[in-house]
Structure formats: C-alpha cells, structure tokens
Amino acid sequence: MTAERPFFLLHIRKTAGVSLRGLLANRFSADRILYQAHSLSGPQQPGGALFVTGHVGFDYAGTFPTHPTIFTVLREPMSRCISAYDFFQSHSEPFFRTLATELSADEYAARRRFQERARALGPARFLAEEEALARYWLANVQTRQLAGSPLSGLRDDDPRLLGAALNNLARIDLTGILERQADTLKLLGRMMGWGPLGPLPHLNRTPRSSQPELDPGSLRILRSWNELDLRLYEEACRLFEQRLAALPSGEDAAELATPIGADGFTPDQPLHGVGWHEREHHEGRWLCWNSAPSATLNLRAATMPRQFQCLLSHVFNEHTLNTLEIKLNERPLVLRKRAAEGGILVESDIPEGAWADSLPRAILTFQCPVMGSPHDLDTTSPDVRQLGFAIARLQLD
Structure with a gap:
C-alpha cells in the first residue's frame, strides 16, 4: 500500500467502528483526516483526506480522487441488532444534541421516536406497533450499507440487496469479523505494513439495558428481519477464513516509526x-x-x-x-x-x-x-x- 493511498473505514453501526477509528486514525497526519463523512454539519467529500470514515454506503468509495484501501468490519447479525436496539434506547440529551448536528431532520426525529417508543412499549409491542421505524434501524443494516445508496429505495428484505452487497464484499480490501478481533487486526497490520496492531480499546460501549431481555418472539422477528445479513455474514466469514489461511507464516513486519x-x-x-x-x-x-x-x-x-x-x-x-x-x-x-x-x-x-x-x-x-x-x-x-x-x-x- 502506498503512503498516499487513502484509507476508507466503512463504519457500520455497532461493529466497533469508534474503537477502530481511535486505533487507526492516529496513523495518519491529523490535517488529512475526515471523521463522520455522513454528518450534515461538516465536509462530506473526501477531498485530499488520507483517512476517512463514516456511516456511508459502499458507493462512497467512488467519491475519492484516488481509489482508497477499503476496510470494514461485520458482526454476527443478531448480536449487532440487539446491541443497536439497546444502544438506541440509551441516548442522553447531550448525545442527542450531537446527533442533531449529524443527521437529517427526519433521521433525528426517527431516533428520538425510537427511544421514546421502545422504552414505553417494550420489545414485543414496539416491533409490532412501530414496525416501519424498527425495520429502518434494525433490519439487514449491514447488507443495505454494503449494497450502497443506489439501492436504498428497495425494501430492506429485497434479495437484490444481497446480490449487490456480495459483489461489493468481494471488492473490499479487507472485511474484518468483530468476533475475530485479534485475527482481524493481524490481517490489517500485515496488509498495511504497520506491524502488530492492538489491543483494541473498547469505546462507545453500549450501556447495559434496564429493559428485560428480549423475549423469544421478538428474537424470532428480528432474526426474520436479518436473513440477508445472516447470509452476508456467513460469506464474509468464509472469505475471512480463506484470507487468514493464506497469510504467510512468520513474524509480522517491524512496527512503523x-x-x-x-x-x-x-x-x-x-x-x-x-x-x-x-x-x-x-x-x-x-x-x-x-x-x-x-x-x-x-x-x-x-x-x-x-x-x-x-x-x-x-x-x-x-x-x-x-x-x-x-x-x-x-x-x-x-x-x-x-x-x-x-x-x-x-x-x-x-x-x-x-x-x-x-x-x-x-x-x-x-x-x-x-x-x-x-x-x-x-x-x-x-x-x-x-x-x-x-x-x-x-x-x-
């Protein structure tokens, strides 16, 4: 990888993206970094940035003047979904003030409503009575983000999303697996010539929910909403194991200085x-x-x-x-x-x-x-x- 080739961390919510950003961004000059490329309150185009991250679709990679090294991390879909469900109920008022500067007015209102209704109704009633709202934030999120914004108008369970996501998965330089954190960092360090990476700090931790655990019926609904993500994750794990098996034996390169x-x-x-x-x-x-x-x-x-x-x-x-x-x-x-x-x-x-x-x-x-x-x-x-x-x-x- 050349020193001037940009690095794009495609950040899917609740896949340790904030922790990874904290680990990786320091590797680049501070004046050539773009955080939160999705935020409406700041620059959204990469320009001359060498490190870019945000909650954007795969197609965002096409906006770089020089094609970037693309890195993302996927998480076991049910684990990610439950973490997101808890996280969206945990926001404080200072956190909402920050969200108001990042999201569109409609998305901000939706996050507000998610917290209010999920807290008031409990999981079973919330998923039934606020299905459209819940699906937007919880259904096949990883597949939709890898499919990219050109397909954002499709239903969240449209099989065409999975086809596009799988095609783009094959074009990503490295897709890590959250549950394989140490091996993900090893592959990334080797790929970038950075030497050993880690440990990964645990930032933006999801607070433990005060709500009761999800009931079996709610879990079945969420699983049915994430069938595409489950298939995407299975393929990502297969490619990850393939990549790990092909890793040359021997020690990592010396750490960069x-x-x-x-x-x-x-x-x-x-x-x-x-x-x-x-x-x-x-x-x-x-x-x-x-x-x-x-x-x-x-x-x-x-x-x-x-x-x-x-x-x-x-x-x-x-x-x-x-x-x-x-x-x-x-x-x-x-x-x-x-x-x-x-x-x-x-x-x-x-x-x-x-x-x-x-x-x-x-x-x-x-x-x-x-x-x-x-x-x-x-x-x-x-x-x-x-x-x-x-x-x-x-x-x-």
Whole structure:
C-alpha cells in the first residue's frame, strides 16, 4: 500500500467502528483526516483526506480522487441488532444534541421516536406497533450499507440487496469479523505494513439495558428481519477464513516509526504505537493523551541523539507525574521534570547502548500507573475516558 493511498473505514453501526477509528486514525497526519463523512454539519467529500470514515454506503468509495484501501468490519447479525436496539434506547440529551448536528431532520426525529417508543412499549409491542421505524434501524443494516445508496429505495428484505452487497464484499480490501478481533487486526497490520496492531480499546460501549431481555418472539422477528445479513455474514466469514489461511507464516513486519526531524515530534504527525486516545486540537496545538498504563511511541531519528525532551501539556494529577516512567529501547531514562512554558518538561540523557544500529530507532515506552477520568474530578463531566498525561512535543537531540 502506498503512503498516499487513502484509507476508507466503512463504519457500520455497532461493529466497533469508534474503537477502530481511535486505533487507526492516529496513523495518519491529523490535517488529512475526515471523521463522520455522513454528518450534515461538516465536509462530506473526501477531498485530499488520507483517512476517512463514516456511516456511508459502499458507493462512497467512488467519491475519492484516488481509489482508497477499503476496510470494514461485520458482526454476527443478531448480536449487532440487539446491541443497536439497546444502544438506541440509551441516548442522553447531550448525545442527542450531537446527533442533531449529524443527521437529517427526519433521521433525528426517527431516533428520538425510537427511544421514546421502545422504552414505553417494550420489545414485543414496539416491533409490532412501530414496525416501519424498527425495520429502518434494525433490519439487514449491514447488507443495505454494503449494497450502497443506489439501492436504498428497495425494501430492506429485497434479495437484490444481497446480490449487490456480495459483489461489493468481494471488492473490499479487507472485511474484518468483530468476533475475530485479534485475527482481524493481524490481517490489517500485515496488509498495511504497520506491524502488530492492538489491543483494541473498547469505546462507545453500549450501556447495559434496564429493559428485560428480549423475549423469544421478538428474537424470532428480528432474526426474520436479518436473513440477508445472516447470509452476508456467513460469506464474509468464509472469505475471512480463506484470507487468514493464506497469510504467510512468520513474524509480522517491524512496527512503523515516524521520522523525527530537527523540529521534533508533535502529535499532528502520524503516531505509530499503542495505548493512545485520538489526538485533540486544544488551544491552537495538537496533543495526545495516553489511554493505557503502558503506551508506546515509535520514532526514527537521522542521527544518534543523546538528549531526550518531552513536553507534557497536561497530567491527570501530581501522583501521575511522580510515578511516570519512560524507557527508550528498553533502557530506563533517568527523568528530570520541571515546569515550562506550555506544560511540564521531562528531560533525560539517553543512556549508552540505547541505539542498536546505524539508523536510530526509538521505541519509547511510557509507564503510567496512575490514571483517572475528567468525570472523577467533576461528576458533571461526560468524559469518562481514562487519562494519565498528554504529549504536546517530543525532541531527540
């Protein structure tokens, strides 16, 4: 895959698309990303973006100036359907305010009605009394999305949808299987030459429903509404197993590293490593929070640096800063920490023997045992992410 070939994550609802976006988007320059290509409040055409994702149909791939690498994930249809049914009943008012900026007026009203009626009626009555509404959001969703918008006028159980979806399935570079998460990431890492990927953070988790479990009659109805999805999923699993069996034996390629120049590394550059949240643009600069107690960052220098500097724009608390440890190529750094313009500057001499070859490759490991969420500090905050520190700049001299 060439570095300039765009990457299109076709995001089907409740197939871990938000988690995948968080894992993959950091691999691309921050100024060449288009999130939520379906949103009416932002740009919808890919233009020069290198990473694009959204709840759009397969035909959206045809809008790229250069044909993209296409990746999607399918989920066992009944599991996806039940997750969506619960998810659509769980929305808070802040979430609805966000939806109002993304969806058309009709779709927004439909999501409102879905929540209200499903909560009020329970599954059996809701599926019977609001069949058209329920089918729109729950019936053969994966097949309809892969069939694409040209066939959106067909009934959700029209067999022509399956034919189109199967044809497009064969044209997708990689269709992952949610239930085969580790193997999906292995195939994707190999295909893209990224080396090992994962673990996958679990974002946008569907809250546990307060409603009783679906009764057998409701499950039978939902299954009958997803016959095309069940057949599509079966074929996707067959192709997945075929792809996995053809995977060459041997170890994954070495993880990619971001070249670091005289100006150092800033999080708007591609970030190769694991354990990071999606980057944020805050007060005119990019920063990136760690998402796990152990996070890695892979860099490549042009010379043999002897000094390490890292500017942390934020830390969760003083204990976080005091317990933070950093290794470079498995060599512990003796850290000096002080207040500086824009945050806290962490410095260290680079120990002898840290560089193993003539092309210095720095695998930095950040050990951050103390983390917390903004919600811990302010219970009115909806941000429940686990955070430790945020990198704003890193320098190797």
